Amino acid sequence: MIKNRLSFIVLMSIIISSCTDGYIDDIDYVAPDSDNEAPEITVNFPSEGTQIRVVEDVTDINIDLEVIDDIEIERVSLVMDGSEIASFNDFPDYRRFLSVYNFEGLTNGQHLLEVTATDMSGKSATxxxxxxxxxxxxxxxxxxxxxxxxxxxxxxxxxxxxxxxxGAPAFADGIVSKAYAGNTDSYLKFPTEGLKSNSFSAVFWYKVNADPDRAGLLVMGPPDETNPSAMNNRTSGFRLFRENAGGMQRIKLNIGTGTGESWFDGGAAADIDPSTGEWSHIAFTIGPDQATVYIDGEVVSQNGFPGIDWTGCDLLSVGSGAPRFAGWGHLSTSGLIDELRIFDSVLSQEEIKGIISTESN
Structure with a gap:
């Protein structure tokens, strides 16, 4: 019993001693007059230069931010285009404030978001x-x-x-603003809903880099269950690609018809000289009974065929033949691609030349 009473007395003495200066942990204690730093503000979204794209003219956004202070936060204010939209002064963690604030009614155009944080000593940052x-x-x-x-x-x-x-595709200067810059094992994969029709056209600008010496450009093809690691099922969909032709790069199109495949290879007429470093305009059209390949608005390959079959074509690859057309090594392009458009109609030569004229001026 005496031993237990002595232990209790020692414990109480420690507690009383630790509380005599008004705090428990002298490592965590910070005197109020030592507040030397203004709050630090991090806005995670939107970031500088963010472009918000939605189908509506008016939308909501979530403003994601963090405020940290060395002593204590007093107030945080959000101002949009000169008007305060929210303020906060109750902070469970008085040194750190996290918030995702929903702002309603964001309209089209440029906007200025200002986040101001003030600490208990009156220091502020914006x-x-x-x-x-x-x-x-x-x-x-x-x-x-x-x-x-x-x-x-x-x-x-x-x-x-x-x-x-x-992978890690990038951006470069394009025909219009920026362009897709290809990289090793890099490409984009889109779903194909709304893209598969008996009449189909695609147009884009392309600056050839001949290394590697072959590459896929635009592919909508089916899976290949017999060759899952090097797919090359050409019974449906299409494969637009390039490959070396005596130092030139030749543009070729393959289309699956369900029962077979049709090739559109214009030979030397479809060659692009990679040494010029110039942009070329690539277009192809697929109709119920004919397909055509154009370079810079001129026909380089055209022939009749039974029409395209879309069975299993649920994936559009941009910038590579992978994953659905990899069996012959037509993988990622290292060139540039810009202004890719797809149509559910067969464009005429005049329409293609009109697009070229509009986008090159």
Whole structure:
């Protein structure tokens, strides 16, 4: 009993001693007059230069932010385009504030978000973010169903599709603003809903890099269950690709008809000289009974065929033959691609030349 009483007395003495200065842990204690730093603000979203793309003219956004102070936060204010939209002064963790604030009614155009944080000593900091809600894209050509401008992101603008991204593609200067810059084992994968029709056209700009000496450009093909690691099932869909032809790069198109396949190889007429470093405009059309390949608005291959079969074509690859056309080594291009458009119609030569004229001026 005496031993237990002595232990109790020692324990109480420790507790009383630790509380005499008004705090328990002298490592965590910070005197109020030692507040030397203004709060630190991090805005995770939107970030500087963010472009918000939605199909609506007015939308909501979630403003994601963090504020940290060395002593204690007193107030955090959010201001959008000069008007305060929210303020906070109750902080369960008085040194760290996390918030995802839903702002309603964001309209088209440029916006300025200002986050100001003030601590208990009156020190304050402000973080300013300029971002944009872009106007919804309206197709500018008849029967346009897919538009990928590559202007700093990989979002398709008509359906607002974000692709699965393989590898690490990049951006470079393009025909119009930015362009897709290919990289080893890099490409984009889109779903194909709304893209498969008996009449089909695709157009884009391409700057050839001949290393590697062959590559896929645009592929909508079926799976290959017998060769899952090197797919090459050509019974349906299409495969647009390039490969070496005596130092030139030859553009070729293969189309699956269900019962077989049709080839559109224009020979030397479909060659691009990679040494020039110039942009070329590539287009191809697929109709119920004929397909045509164009380079810079001129026909390089054209022939009749029984029409395309779309069985199993649930994936569009941009910038590579992978994963559905990999068996012959037509993998990622290292060239540049810009202004990719797909149509559910057969474009005429005049329409293709009109697109070239509009985008090159």
């Amino acid at each position: 973080e300013s973010i300029t971002f944009e809600k872009t106007e919804p894209y309206q197709p500018i050509y008849d029967n346009e169903v897919f538009y990928l401008p590559f202007d700093g992101d990989y979002v398709e603008l008509i359906q607002l599709l974000s692709p699965d991204i393989a």
